[in-house]
Amino acid sequence: MDEEQFKAASRDMTEYITNYITNIRDRRVLPEVEPGYLRPLLPDHAPDTPDEWSDVMADIERVIMPGVTHWHSPQFHAYYPTANTYPSILADMLSDAIGCIGFTWISSPACTELEVVMMDWLGELLGLPQQFLASSGGKGGGVIQGTASEASLVALLAAKTKMVNKLKEKKPDLLKDTITSKLIAYASDQAHSSVERAGLLAGVKMRQVVSNDEFAMRGPALRHAIQQDLKLGLIPFFEVLTMATSVCSFDNLRELGEVTQEFDLWLHVDAAYAGAAMVCEEYRYLMDGVELAQSFNFNPHKWLLVTFDCSAMWVKNANDLVDAFNVDPLYLKHDKQGLAPDYRHWQIPLGRRFRSLKLWFVMRLYGKQGFQAHIRKQIGLAHQFEDYVKADQRFELILPVTLGLVCFRLKKNNEVNEALLKNINSDGVMHLVPSKIRGTFFLRFCVCSELTETYDIEKSWQEVLKQTQRVLQQN
């Protein structure tokens, strides 16, 4: 494909994309295909000689779209949101074209340096303490990870190395394996599955601490767990605090921060979804105590209008990451080491894309006020749905709404609620996913798409009512 062909193809794709987004309400949210639908639509082998671009374009609608779950439909209310914005697409085009692999400063200085500054801009927008920002001149700073799962794993591995080194310094005879076998990390029983997985991958014990009736983990519960484990000869070293669990509950950051300080644990804050709301001062109370954390992570690719993947992580002391990840061959060494971060030591992979361009474009083309307006509008829409639920005596809320998620159920047994969910998803007008806590099955309604308007919420509620009627007639 030469440059003129690319220009024409780019026009085609741009046209397709704007049509797709503009008319996304016309599409069924959940596809109707069965597993295995796609293979028969394609040739058995890659072509020997090039296909025509027009055939590739035509195949998007023929092959791909029948099997797409439309995450940006205003009736997509599953999981938590993922972002999709025009400025992000433009930035990714540029990132692809520059096509640098920013594993060291020298491998593309702009790639590293823009990330350092953008993470400062973003941290400041959230109101993070100065210690987390590179501009403070201390040891702190931010880095873009792929996902919150990776951020949790990176924090856990750094905390593990730090604790092992500390104990070996005290008692040089101790074997690393002996220490590792006694390490124990903590998280709420409401923490994301990726936290349990981080423990699994890193080969350390992970204890689930029981959250309270509002599904929040509190200080005394953590202290109790730590004290029990200390008596057993274990070595507590790491705590993941969740800001917005699957039911949008919040662990108590100040309390857990104080307990982790008391027992010298690394406190990692997983604010994957909720972090974005910190751009609005009125939600900052949810992160009161954040200065007690060693690391903080949230996903701009969830609720802050930056296309996946862009997971923002800050640490107070970047040396802790470098100590855990540094394996340095000659071909990656360069003259300017130490003067700017070599981000390869801050992450699991070696290679990395120029993702800070997305942050830059999006922050500039929305501005702080644009972010605030987006968050406030979406929370308002969640309250609109919450009000519908509250006004209908057949339903109950699992928790009052804090951000953009409404957890609700029919005041019936789990089976009836499961049937309601199944009906909603089979109809394909909207998409929800469930959760189940302490035996209670419920539906999660999240305001996801940036396109969502008041009338979309109204439409979604009408669909809930329609399916409720069907289910209640049968049960």
Place this chain on the structure above:
Amino acid sequence: MDEEQFKAASRDMTEYITNYITNIRDRRVLPEVEPGYLRPLLPDHAPDTPDEWSDVMADIERVIMPGVTHWHSPQFHAYYPTANTYPSILADMLSDAIGCIGFTWISSPACTELEVVMMDWLGELLGLPQQFLASSGGKGGGVIQGTASEASLVALLAAKTKMVNKLKEKKPDLLKDTITSKLIAYASDQAHSSVERAGLLAGVKMRQVVSNDEFAMRGPALRHAIQQDLKLGLIPFFEVLTMATSVCSFDNLRELGEVTQEFDLWLHVDAAYAGAAMVCEEYRYLMDGVELAQSFNFNPHKWLLVTFDCSAMWVKNANDLVDAFNVDPLYLKHDKQGLAPDYRHWQIPLGRRFRSLKLWFVMRLYGKQGFQAHIRKQIGLAHQFEDYVKADQRFELILPVTLGLVCFRLKKNNEVNEALLKNINSDGVMHLVPSKIRGTFFLRFCVCSELTETYDIEKSWQEVLKQTQRVLQQN
């Protein structure tokens, strides 16, 4: 940014990109900036209200380009290549616009299913055995990872879980920690640093096996290491074989395959760079014995014209991955489980982009013959440079050229060669990185950019000659 603004902005960006690529020879390969150059060029804070798109566009040349290392310049000969092609950019635009997170089949069936089929197409292009392909109907299949580092780590973690489970089945009283502390993995002393890092992250011992005089790891060396470790009571479980080390040497796949079978080790093939060459039958001898491996990985984003990140990994038995990574909360469960892969169990992160679109577009718009022509042309260009080196008695080769890399040095001491490298990189006309094996420092010249032509190689060689003259005058 509304749809009309996006259309205009996309035209701007497309124009910028084609100009950038077309005129990339006019730019200095390595930037001249010093660490910290970028911050003063930007405001201290994110804007409160949106900036103009025209200002964002203008800032690419003002802020970004002065600090870009131009990986796609035909005079960029550092590391190994990374791809940059128009079809990839188009596919990424679509991927961003669809913006689905394909962690389960239901979260976007097309995202999972296209990946399954594309990995079959690609595996077939490489001549991988049927057992690695999903189309065989067995337990094998492919998955797109972010990087080869992640693929090595995923394979290692799967092998670790498999060995722990096997031993615990035999002796249920054995503690997992006891087994883990005895596990030992192997790789050549020429393996990529990410392999050592995988051992570090997974908390298992990793032994470097000494390669031979051609920097290849051979069967007897591995057998000897395993036997020694067994005597010490250790548990050998995993071997990473490198196809194309930093000097482009090749471990002996058939020999290592036989040894790993004999001792029941998981054999992972890391062919990050070299894998692409397997599209040409004449290079398949380099992977003779691949049917003995449990997993195979290479990076289409290196040498097969797919933009980063796209690391292709195949396994013979996907259950081994799922066993290591499966942590399943209710909100990720769905009706169709087991009928198609849920790729979240095949990787470190939970979320994933629609990266198979890139593979699809690139395979269709190049075709098998396009791939072969690209690989053969680039290897030809490497031989052109090799011939220059051979014809000049002042130089020596470290190894004969097999693929696109030429490792060479002046027949002088390390200091002189270091000075030569430094001069070349300071001049900025071309970019090389060094390596050092067994005390010998040398220069690595890799044919990287797809744009590279015969006259570019000639130009690069002239630059080497010019800098050689300078260095030899001073030394």
